[in-house]
Amino acid sequence: MKITILGSGSAYGCPNCFNDWGNIKNITNPKNHRTRACTFVEIEENKFLIDLTPDFREQINKNNISDLDAIFLTHGHYDHIAAVSELWRAAHILKKQLHVFCSQETFAEVKTCFPYFFKPNHESGSDKIIWNVLQDNQDFEFAGIKWQTFQNKHGHMSSTAFRHKNLAIVMDLEDLSDIGKQKLKNLDLLIMECNNGQDDKAYNGHNNLSNILNWTTELKPKKTLLTHLSTRVDYDELTKILPQDMKLAYDGMKIEI
Numbered sequence: 445m446k447i448t449i450l451g452s453g454s455a456y457g458c459p460n461c462f463n464d465w466g467n468i469k470n471i472t473n474p475k476n477h478r479t480r481a482c483t484f485v486e487i488e489e490n491k492f493l494i495d496l497t498p499d500f501r502e503q504i505n506k507n508n509i510s511d512l513d514a515i516f517l518t519h520g521h522y523d524h525i526a527a528v529s530e531l532w533r534a535a536h537i538l539k540k541q542l543h544v545f546c547s548q549e550t551f552a553e554v555k556t557c558f559p560y561f562f563k564p565n566h567e568s569g570s571d572k573i574i575w576n577v578l579q580d581n582q583d584f585e586f587a588g589i590k591w592q593t594f595q596n597k598h599g600h601m602s603s604t605a606f607r608h609k610n611l612a613i614v615m616d617l618e619d620l621s622d623i624g625k626q627k628l629k630n631l632d633l634l635i636m637e638c639n640n641g642q643d644d645k646a647y648n649g650h651n652n653l654s655n656i657l658n659w660t661t662e663l664k665p666k667k668t669l670l671t672h673l674s675t676r677v678d679y680d681e682l683t684k685i686l687p688q689d690m691k692l693a694y695d696g697m698k699i700e701i
């Protein structure tokens with residue numbers, strides 16, 4: 445399994461607009477320059493993309509990605525679904541069907557945000573997008589590859605986490621559900637959002653390091669990668685205090701498990 449972090453940033457990227465760097469100390473460190481959170485997973489011949497960010501085009505092009513098979517949407521916030529609108533163009537260029545997997549709640553958000561996408565023959569390629577709507581906590585299979593899912597609370601909505609074998613990707617959450625704790629045992633790699641870094645007082649529906657340390661003490665993944673990092677997180681400053689088996693993601697990072 446090959447994993448590429450296409451984007452490691454929070455909803456507004458790093459820096460935010462108007463070059464707002466927040467608490468980031470070293471703006472010359474390329475690891476502090478973050479596009480919105482997106483992960484690319486290659487399993488055998490199959491290529492999976494987790495979320496469709498506003499930076500989709502830049503992320504795909506910069507990383508020389510030439511093919512996609514399935515896209516998983518974690519939830520209906522802008523930073524995770526913005527490029528739904530570009531999918532038909534992607535399908536048209538690739539000359540193939542693209543499968544999208546998401547929860548009923550996320551599908552409802554997508555339809556509200558992009559109603560024109562679902563009109564017949566809107567654009568060449570729109571008929572090539574196959575929407576696979578999952579029940580909460582449903583397991584599924586794509587091209588013979590099995591995935592487990594579970595829901596976590598994320599502010600006013602829930603977000604879907606995905607697991608294949610020893611890899612789990614857990615995006616925006618404020619708390620890990622009980623079913624999540626069951627499904628995250630025996631992992632080689634846990635990729636989890638840590639939007640707030642060391643700030644455990646922010647009430648914004650997001651996660652922080654203190655929560656993650658509690659959960660990983662219990663769940664014991666071999667490695668943990670923190671992503672969806674906001675301008676609260678300076679790469680070198682937070683890296684210094686992480687345990688050895690925990691790392692911060694950065695754009696372009698590649699991992700093989």
Ligand SMILES: [Zn+2]
Nearest residue numbers: 455521523616
């Ligand atoms: Zn997000």
Ligand SMILES: [Zn+2]
Nearest residue numbers: 519521598616
């Ligand atoms: Zn979100």
